[in-house]
Amino acid sequence: MPLSEWFSKKKPKISGEYKAEKLDVPGSLWVKCYKCKETIYSKDLEKNLKVCPKCSYHFKLSGKERIAMLLDDASFSPYDISMRSKDFLNFFDTAKYEQRIRDYEAKTSLLDAVVTGEGTIKGKHVVICAMDFSFMGGSMGSVVGEKITRAVEKAIGLNVPVIICSTSGGARMQESIMSLMQMAKTSGALAKLAEAKLPYISLLADPTTGGVSASFAMLGDINIAEPGALIGFAGPRVIEQTIRQKLPPGFQRAEYLVDHGMVDFVVERRALKDTLVKCLDWFGY
Amino acid sequence: MDPKHLLDFEKPVAELNKKVETLKKSAKTGEIDMSSELELMEDRIKKLKKEIFSSLSPNQIVSIARHPKRPSTIDYVNLIFRDFVELHGDKYFGDDKAIIGGFAKLEDTPCMVIGHQKGKNTKENIERNFGSAHPEGYRKALRLMKMAEKFSRPIITFVDTMGAYPGLGAEERGQAEAIARNLRDMMLLSVPVIVIITGEGGSGGALGIAVGNRVLMLEYSIYSVISPEGCASILFRDAKRAAEAAENLKLTAKDHLRLGIIDEIVKEPSGGAHNDHSAAAGNLKAAILRHLEDLKKMSPAELKKDRYEKFRKMGQFEES
Numbered sequence: 001m002p003l004s005e006w007f008s009k010k011k012p013k014i015s016g017e018y019k020a021e022k023l024d025v026p027g028s029l030w031v032k033c034y035k036c037k038e039t040i041y042s043k044d045l046e047k048n049l050k051v052c053p054k055c056s057y058h059f060k061l062s063g064k065e066r067i068a069m070l071l072d073d074a075s076f077s078p079y080d081i082s083m084r085s086k087d088f089l090n091f092f093d094t095a096k097y098e099q100r101i102r103d104y105e106a107k108t109s110l111l112d113a114v115v116t117g118e119g120t121i122k123g124k125h126v127v128i129c130a131m132d133f134s135f136m137g138g139s140m141g142s143v144v145g146e147k148i149t150r151a152v153e154k155a156i157g158l159n160v161p162v163i164i165c166s167t168s169g170g171a172r173m174q175e176s177i178m179s180l181m182q183m184a185k186t187s188g189a190l191a192k193l194a195e196a197k198l199p200y201i202s203l204l205a206d207p208t209t210g211g212v213s214a215s216f217a218m219l220g221d222i223n224i225a226e227p228g229a230l231i232g233f234a235g236p237r238v239i240e241q242t243i244r245q246k247l248p249p250g251f252q253r254a255e256y257l258v259d260h261g262m263v264d265f266v267v268e269r270r271a272l273k274d275t276l277v278k279c280l281d282w283f284g285y
Numbered sequence: 286m287d288p289k290h291l292l293d294f295e296k297p298v299a300e301l302n303k304k305v306e307t308l309k310k311s312a313k314t315g316e317i318d319m320s321s322e323l324e325l326m327e328d329r330i331k332k333l334k335k336e337i338f339s340s341l342s343p344n345q346i347v348s349i350a351r352h353p354k355r356p357s358t359i360d361y362v363n364l365i366f367r368d369f370v371e372l373h374g375d376k377y378f379g380d381d382k383a384i385i386g387g388f389a390k391l392e393d394t395p396c397m398v399i400g401h402q403k404g405k406n407t408k409e410n411i412e413r414n415f416g417s418a419h420p421e422g423y424r425k426a427l428r429l430m431k432m433a434e435k436f437s438r439p440i441i442t443f444v445d446t447m448g449a450y451p452g453l454g455a456e457e458r459g460q461a462e463a464i465a466r467n468l469r470d471m472m473l474l475s476v477p478v479i480v481i482i483t484g485e486g487g488s489g490g491a492l493g494i495a496v497g498n499r500v501l502m503l504e505y506s507i508y509s510v511i512s513p514e515g516c517a518s519i520l521f522r523d524a525k526r527a528a529e530a531a532e533n534l535k536l537t538a539k540d541h542l543r544l545g546i547i548d549e550i551v552k553e554p555s556g557g558a559h560n561d562h563s564a565a566a567g568n569l570k571a572a573i574l575r576h577l578e579d580l581k582k583m584s585p586a587e588l589k590k591d592r593y594e595k596f597r598k599m600g601q602f603e604e605s
Contacts, residue, residue, distance in 0.1 A: 080604070084603050093533065142599075142602045176510050177534075177535065177540075178600060180492055181596060184492060185597060187465060187468035188596050215468055218466075219465050231461075233455070239453065239456065242450075251453070262459050
């Protein structure tokens with residue numbers, strides 16, 4: 001490294017991090033791939049399940065898109081559509097939590113970071129939860145915790161498998177301890193599901209970290225990761241600051257987790273539905 | 286009080302104490318009778334202490350919770366239990382010294398005790414990784430809990446960690462999975478589980494051994510989803526604004542009792558547990574015995590149901 005660089009303050013670049021470029025404006029006809037920088041026609045990207053046709057980079061999916069992609073047409077019926085977050089701690093940082101919630105509601109047309117409900121996958125009845133990273137980074141507060149817990153309890157009542165598609169930065173700070181407790185609550189519901197001997201398939205999409213990975217996302221009978229997804233307990237920046245060394249290439253990426261025995265396999269989005277069907281079939285559904 | 290570890294707000298009391306000591310010394314020489322002055326001073330100290338400790342800010346409570354002289358898990362184990370036999374290792378990878386556990390007797394009841402262990406000095410802290418556990422710590426804890434269940438022994442856990450360790454090895458070996466598994470499997474335990482937050486209850490690393498039928502907090506302990514420093518650096522991009530974050534996070538025992546997260550606040554001796562380990566342990570022992578008595582009346586199925594319902598209720602939201 002030349003001497004001059006010693007004095008330039010640079011944010012450490014995390015290996016394998018793809019920085020979002022502000023090209024994916026809604027309504028824009030063209031999208032630039034975050035990874036290979038290829039310019040893609042939006043409609044082609046949609047048709048390809050939001051996977052870059054050139055480099056197979058998996059763009060983030062919203063909860064609704066995920067459900068539309070996996071479930072049979074018109075088979076989905078949602079649960080708890082009116083549940084919304086509440087600022088019970090009067091949490092204030094640079095803005096009031098109350099205001100943040102309303103802003104995200106307006107921005108995303110969602111009430112919180114997860115969509116739950118039931119439907120069929122190639123005719124197989126399942127309960128499904130799909131998280132949405134666009135709502136406050138997919139963070140888990142009371143609403144995410146309660147909706148997932150209710151969905152799992154519903155599955156026990158219906159005697160059907162559960163699929164949870166996670167993407168989250170972790171617990172929601174603005175609900176403080178109550179967010180932490182959602183980890184125990186959701187894991188508890190999954191304990192009951194396991195006692196009922198009902199299958200739980202966890203799909204981990206980019207990124208799944210913190211309180212979500214340290215609770216329901218890692219508890220699947222099978223854990224499936226999307227290619228390139230960042231999955232871990234602590235975020236890479238926190239780790240680099242703690243250990244003061246560079247992280248190895250691909251650290252905490254889906255493929256790395258397979259190598260370290262933490263997820264069952266990585267599957268391309270285009271093959272996901274068929275893979276889920278095979279697994280559900282093995283489980284006897 | 287140890288002058289080296291004196292907290293800012295403890296200083297007025299320490300100064301008065303010092304004055305009393307000097308007075309006492311000069312009284313000993315026997316020239317003037319100072320007993321009434323001394324009594325007055327001691328009374329003042331008591332009042333001042335009460336005043337200071339009844340209006341501590343959340344950030345001041347954080348500093349007590351992290352006090353280097355605060356009793357640690359092993360102190361409580363030694364002061365409350367007898368016949369402690371420490372058990373090591375997760376039987377997969379290694380022994381994590383940031384979490385200790387083993388057999389112990391609470392009066393006549395054989396228990397499994399488990400807790401985070403911080404060091405008492407730098408050398409010990411390095412050995413114990415400042416009480417921040419790796420996955421093998423959580424896996425050891427779960428192994429011991431399952432053994433307790435097998436032999437129908439109650440489980441008492443002591444929580445005191447700034448959080449699970451965010452390191453390379455910890456990630457490689459599945460920190461998230463280890464904590465998640467504990468949350469799920471602790472919910473299924475058929476024996477009584479009593480959890481005590483003794484110092485810092487730092488996020489998932491704390492919760493990983495904190496799914497209990499009863500959750501108690503010592504008066505000046507804290508329990509939070511993120512450290513005040515971490516919260517400040519994310520929300521304000523400035524870790525120095527931790528005091529503000531501590532206010533916001535509502536991380537004190539009083540807050541948690543109000544929110545229904547904990548069952549009881551265990552009183553600390555005047556001036557905090559770090560000033561009187563045995564008094565702190567005495568209060569805690571009485572509380573543990575009382576809760577254990579209640580829980581012993583429940584069947585295994587009732588214990589599981591009780592624990593599930595306790596956490597099932599947690600959460601606040603709106604619904605139309």
